[in-house]
Amino acid sequence: MNKSERLFALLTLLRARRYAVTARVLSEAMDVSERTIYRDIQSLQLSGVPITGEAGIGYLLDKRAHLPPLMFTEEETMALEVGMKMVRAWSDKGLAKAGQSASAKIQSVLPDHLKRQLDQIPVLVPDFHIESDFAAASETIRNAVSSHQIIYFDYLSGEGVATKRCVQPLGQVFWGKVWTLVAWCELRDDYRSFRVDRISGLVVTDRKFELSDEKSLRHYLQRYRTFS
Incomplete structure (x- = not known):
């Protein structure tokens, strides 16, 4: 990577940070020495990029600054x-x-x-959208997740058992074949996941729910990784 590419990568890292980040962290992320980071920070500052901070404390890019849009590789x-x-x-x-x-x-x-x-992309992905009951349910669920609204629906398990569910929808996960709804089950008082293609009779209620550190999609995924 030449210097211009390195400066661009460094600027991208700083843009993504909300708090000051040390030269050590930046050097590890970019696989260069801390001395190189110090020189590159100085180069950016001299060119007018509003970076505050100093060695040993950390660096922060002023979010109010107007910077040109990033170009992709x-x-x-x-x-x-x-x-x-x-x-x-x-x-x-x-x-x-x-x-x-x-x-x-x-x-x-x-x-x-x-x-x-x-x-000439050597990876083929069909990009046509297919209308389906699943797609309609998925969009309704996504909106309910965003608005924190409790939902009711009929669910058919893999064994063919039909049940009625009342859950707090937290998010949807795509596993490469099917989408699943991750939700907080009010009956079980715990996380449950449901295949979206097995959901029917979906109703979004006016009842609201709140997220917490112990009840969110992020917490569920962290726990899933711990158990897997």
């Missing part, structure tokens, strides 16, 4: 386009439309050589 651009196609193919109608719009915006500002690269 060829592989990053390919990754974004493949991801957008996956969203368009396997998510709900609302996200599929947003993915299409985001992809168009990104491509509209890409240089010609990157646009040509996108036409």
Whole structure:
């Protein structure tokens, strides 16, 4: 990586941080020496980038500063386009439309050589959206998650047992084949997961729920990783 690429990568790391970060952390993230980080920070500051801080304490980029938009590398651009196609193919109608719009915006500002690269991506992902009961339920669930509204639905287990559920929806997880709803079951007072394609009769109620450190999608995933 040459110096300009390194400065760009350093600026990207600082943009992503909400609090001051030390040169040691930055050097480990970029696989360079702390001395190199000190020199690069000074170069950015001399060029007018509003970075505050000092050696031994940490550095912070002023979030109020206006910086030019970031440009992606060829592989990053390919990754974004493949991801957008996956969203368009396997998510709900609302996200599929947003993915299409985001992809168009990104491509509209890409240089010609990157646009040509996108036409030759060696990874094929069908990006057509298929209307289905699953997609409709998924979008309704996503909206209920965002608004913290309790939902009711009928659920058919893998053994063919039909039950009625009342849950606090926390999020959806895609496992490469099916989407599952992660929720807090009010009856069991614990996490439960449900395959979205087995949900029917979905009703969003006016009842609200609150998240907490012990009840959230992040907490569920942390616990899942611990148990796995």
